[in-house]
Amino acid sequence: QKEVEQDPGPLSVPEGAIVSLNCTYSNSAFQYFMWYRQYSRKGPELLMYTYSSGNKEDGRFTAQVDKSSKYISLFIRDSQPSDSATYLCAMRHSGYALNFGKGTSLLVTP
Amino acid sequence: GAVVSQHPSRVICKSGTSVKIECRSLDFQATTMFWYRQFPKQSLMLMATSNEGSKATYEQGVEKDKFLINHASLTLSTLTVTSAHPEDSSFYICSARPGGTNTGELFFGEGSRLTVL
Numbered sequence A: 001q002k003e004v005e006q007d008p009g010p011l012s013v014p015e016g017a018i019v020s021l022n023c024t025y026s027n028s029a030f031q032y033f034m035w036y037r038q039y040s041r042k043g044p045e046l047l048m049y050t051y052s053s054g055n056k057e058d059g060r061f062t063a064q065v066d067k068s069s070k071y072i073s074l075f076i077r078d079s080q081p082s083d084s085a086t087y088l089c090a091m092r093h094s095g096y097a098l099n100f101g102k103g104t105s106l107l108v109t110p
Numbered sequence B: 001g002a003v004v005s006q007h008p009s010r011v012i013c014k015s016g017t018s019v020k021i022e023c024r025s026l027d028f029q030a031t032t033m034f035w036y037r038q039f040p041k042q043s044l045m046l047m048a049t050s051n052e053g054s055k056a057t058y059e060q061g062v063e064k065d066k067f068l069i070n071h072a073s074l075t076l077s078t079l080t081v082t083s084a085h086p087e088d089s090s091f092y093i094c095s096a097r098p099g100g101t102n103t104g105e106l107f108f109g110e111g112s113r114l115t116v117l
Helices: none
Strands: A011-014 A019-025 A032-038 A045-051 A054-058 A061-066 A071-076 A085-092 A104-109 B004-007 B010-013 B019-025 B030-038 B044-051 B067-073 B076-081 B090-098 B112-116
Touching (some): A011 A019, A019 A085, A019 A104, A032 A061, A045 A071, B019 B030, B019 B090, B019 B112, B030 B067, B044 B067, B076 B090
Parallel strands (some): A011 A104, B010 B112
Antiparallel strands (some): A019 A071, A032 A085, A054 A061, A061 A071, A085 A104, B019 B076, B030 B090, B090 B112
16 A cells, blocks of 8 residues: 555646545654645645644645544635646655655646 | 756756756755656655765665765755666656755755656
8 A cells, every 4th residue: 555645637627616635645654744736847846834633724725634534635716727737745754755645637627 | 935956857868878967956055855756647756865965865676876866065966867778767856955944845846857768
C-alpha cells in the first residue's frame, strides 16, 4: 500500500463550481500537510500548508486535515478556468522529505 | 514565496553523455535541497536529499554513481546525470528549504525536462 493515495481523475467541473480534492494516507506519523498546484511542464507551486488537524482558509481555497481518519481535503470555491491544473497533496513527518500523492488533474470549463 | 531557479529547463542529449542541471535559491539560503524525478502522469519521486557541505543521501534504488549531486554552497545544488540513457528521460525537479525555519515549507524549481536520444 502506498503511503499517500490520491485519485488521479481527471475531474471536470463547470466554472463557478465548488471543487473537492482529497487524499488518504497510511502513516500516522505525518504531521505536516501541503497542497501543491502544478501546471503542465512546470514545477509545483505551494498552495496551502497545514500543521496537524484542522482547517485553513486562504481566499477561495480551504484545506482540511482529519488525522483521526488520515484524510485531507482541498476545497476550491468559485472555480475558474485558470484553476485547471494538477493538484498534488504532500505530507511529511518530522523529517523534511515530502511524500506526494499522484496528483489529481482538474479541468474547469467556461 | 521564495524563488528557486532551475537551469536548463529543457535539454536533449545523446545516449552516453553526461548532463548537469543546476538548482539555485535566489532570495534565501537553502541548507537542504531535494531532487525529485517525475515520469508522465506519475507523482514526484524523491531521488536524494542534499545538504550543504556534505554528501547527499540517496533514496533506495537511486544509483549514486549515476546521479551525482553536489551542494557546494547555500544557494546552489547540481545534479549530474552521468552516461545518460533513454530510460533516464524524465522531468527532474529540485526543491529547497529556507534555512532558519522549522515549518519545513519547500519551494520548487520550474523543473528540467531531460530527453536522452
